[in-house]
Amino acid sequence: MKTRDRILQTSLQLFNQSGERAISTNHIAAELAISPGNLYYHFRNKADIVYELFLAYQQQVDYYLTAPGSQPLALADLAWYLEAVFDGLWQYRFFHRDLESLLDADPRLRAGYGDFTGRCLSAINGIFNQLASGGIIAPRPEPLRSAMALNVWLVITNWVAYLKTAHATEEPAVLSLAELKQGIYQVLTLELPHVTPEYREPVLALRETYRPGTFCQAEHQSS
Amino acid sequence: MKTRDRILQTSLQLFNQSGERAISTNHIAAELAISPGNLYYHFRNKADIVYELFLAYQQQVDYYLTAPGSQPLALADLAWYLEAVFDGLWQYRFFHRDLESLLDADPRLRAGYGDFTGRCLSAINGIFNQLASGGIIAPRPEPLRSAMALNVWLVITNWVAYLKTAHATEEPAVLSLAELKQGIYQVLTLELPHVTPEYREPVLALRETYRPGTFCQAEHQSS
DNA sequence: CCATTATTAGAGTATATACTCTAGTGAGTC
DNA sequence: GACTCACTAGAGTATATACTCTAATAATGG
Numbered sequence: 001m002k003t004r005d006r007i008l009q010t011s012l013q014l015f016n017q018s019g020e021r022a023i024s025t026n027h028i029a030a031e032l033a034i035s036p037g038n039l040y041y042h043f044r045n046k047a048d049i050v051y052e053l054f055l056a057y058q059q060q061v062d063y064y065l066t067a068p069g070s071q072p073l074a075l076a077d078l079a080w081y082l083e084a085v086f087d088g089l090w091q092y093r094f095f096h097r098d099l100e101s102l103l104d105a106d107p108r109l110r111a112g113y114g115d116f117t118g119r120c121l122s123a124i125n126g127i128f129n130q131l132a133s134g135g136i137i138a139p140r141p142e143p144l145r146s147a148m149a150l151n152v153w154l155v156i157t158n159w160v161a162y163l164k165t166a167h168a169t170e171e172p173a174v175l176s177l178a179e180l181k182q183g184i185y186q187v188l189t190l191e192l193p194h195v196t197p198e199y200r201e202p203v204l205a206l207r208e209t210y211r212p213g214t215f216c217q218a219e220h221q222s223s
Numbered sequence: 224m225k226t227r228d229r230i231l232q233t234s235l236q237l238f239n240q241s242g243e244r245a246i247s248t249n250h251i252a253a254e255l256a257i258s259p260g261n262l263y264y265h266f267r268n269k270a271d272i273v274y275e276l277f278l279a280y281q282q283q284v285d286y287y288l289t290a291p292g293s294q295p296l297a298l299a300d301l302a303w304y305l306e307a308v309f310d311g312l313w314q315y316r317f318f319h320r321d322l323e324s325l326l327d328a329d330p331r332l333r334a335g336y337g338d339f340t341g342r343c344l345s346a347i348n349g350i351f352n353q354l355a356s357g358g359i360i361a362p363r364p365e366p367l368r369s370a371m372a373l374n375v376w377l378v379i380t381n382w383v384a385y386l387k388t389a390h391a392t393e394e395p396a397v398l399s400l401a402e403l404k405q406g407i408y409q410v411l412t413l414e415l416p417h418v419t420p421e422y423r424e425p426v427l428a429l430r431e432t433y434r435p436g437t438f439c440q441a442e443h444q445s446s
Numbered sequence: 447c448c449a450t451t452a453t454t455a456g457a458g459t460a461t462a463t464a465c466t467c468t469a470g471t472g473a474g475t476c
Numbered sequence: 477g478a479c480t481c482a483c484t485a486g487a488g489t490a491t492a493t494a495c496t497c498t499a500a501t502a503a504t505g506g
Contacts, residue, residue: 003453003454018327019323019324019327021244021321021324022324022327024492024493024494025493025494025495026492026493026494034454034455035454035455035456035457036455036456036494036495036496037454037455037456037457037495037496037497037498038453038454038455038456039495040494040495040496041452041453041454042453044495045494045495046493046494046495097323098244098321098323098324099384099388100242100320100321100384100387100388101242101244101245101321103387103388104241104242104245110388113388113389114388114389114390117385117388117389118389143434144412144415147408147409147412148412150385150409151374151378151409151412151413153385154377154378154381154382154385154409155374155377155378155381157381157384157385158377158378158380158381158384159377161322161323161380161381162340162373162376162377162380164323164326165322165323165326165333165336165337165340166336166337166340166341167337185370186370186373186374186377189367189370189371189374190374190413192367193416193417194416211366226483226484247462247463247464248463248464248465249462249463249464257484257485258484258485258486258487259464259465259466259485259486260465260466260467260468260484260485260486260487261483261484261485261486262465263464263465263466264482264483264484265483267465268464268465269463269464269465
């Protein structure tokens with residue numbers, strides 16, 4: 001693998017592990033067993049590394065979220081979307097952790113993230129629409145639908161922080177993918193009151209899949 | 224005012240303005256026009272300042288949230304709670320910004336914050352109960368009620384970050400108290416499906432009070 | 447083979463940070 | 477007036493951070 005990609009990969013891993021704040025460029029170079037000069041040959045500065053990671057994050061989420069157009073969605077599609085989003089969230093979880101500092105340090109990132117949020121919100125809104133077409137949730141008028149989408153977004157983007165700050169017993173706060181997926185339980189809780197009567201049972205069953213306590217000694221993984 | 228209190232006050236102000244990460248003890252001392260040595264006479268280290276600010280935050284929120292026991296609540300009480308919580312959030316907004324780093328740096332804080340979150344969640348849960356007694360929302364069985372409370376918490380604690388990262392057009396991202404209060408709109412959106420038919424109209428009216436765009440050139444304030 | 451270019455090492459720099467140490471100053475007390 | 481003691485100034489330290497510079501070493505293409 002090219003050094004440049006190894007730098008990105010290792011940075012992502014260390015950032016996810018300890019937060020961007022705690023990981024210096026020297027740390028990254030040391031972990032890779034390369035010189036600081038080498039790192040700075042490939043990236044002008046630390047912000048450029050972060051920005052490139054953001055682009056990858058954005059590309060991945062956009063890919064999964066901007067797919068389907070406007071055909072009706074089935075329940076399985078909803079599950080698939082949620083899984084995809086939470087996977088992305090997990091892979092780039094460092095990003096939401098120090099978000100404000102990162103945006104303060106890089107105007108490109110601030111602008112890019114603003115657009116990204118906007119796209120995510122309308123994607124969620126669109127999914128609500130398609131779920132309504134599919135008869136899974138009741139159709140809601142526009143101002144309400146947007147507010148619902150925003151609540152989903154707020155729950156999703158805050159879930160990792162909640163786990164690491166409120167729930168964690170261990171000091172460095174290691175998380176499992178299974179715990180992360182409990183966020184899906186929360187999102188489905190959010191949508192539950194809007195589910196049509198005929199789909200209530202299936203949605204409840206899907207939601208049960210992710211219930212806290214259901215996670216059967218899932219394997220821990222660190223990146 | 225005693226120097227010790229001035230240090231706390233100024234730290235809070237600077238932290239809220241620029242984030243704990245960007246504010247050094249030297250910055251705080253300079254802003255107060257005192258020497259670094261003086262600051263370190265009053266506080267053993269930076270983490271002690273943060274911890275003391277957390278205690279004040281905690282005390283304030285606990286005071287407003289652990290009040291009423293279990294009598295039924297009226298709609299005005301709900302509004303009052305929400306206002307109180309968002310005021311606290313605003314006053315100590317630096318705290319949720321760099322939360323993970325802060326907890327990583329201070330085990331006391333990690334433990335204290337874990338308990339704090341737990342108390343807030345059961346307070347929210349209790350308020351749901353009392354709103355049900357008051358006939359405002361439909362009573363919900365326990366596992367659901369806790370999940371709802373958690374969603375409310377996630378929305379509340381992520382609201383400021385959302386405003387500063389997704390919404391902000393200005394670079395240093397100045398926020399108004401009115402924008403902040405739009406978070407109440409989001410929380411009421413969350414509760415709306417659970418409101419009883421007879422209270423639906425009043426809750427919608429209350430919610431309208433906080434609608435985005437309704438904020439009539441509210442005065443900006445920086446701390 | 448040579449010339450060019452991409453890549454790397456490694457020492458080094460300027461700056462900032464959290465924090466310490468010594469030497470006071472001023473207000474009260476016996 | 478000597479003594480204490482809370483408080484303060486200000487210079488200073490050890491360390492880390494982001495980043496630079498020079499020079500050496502691969503790769504590569506003609």
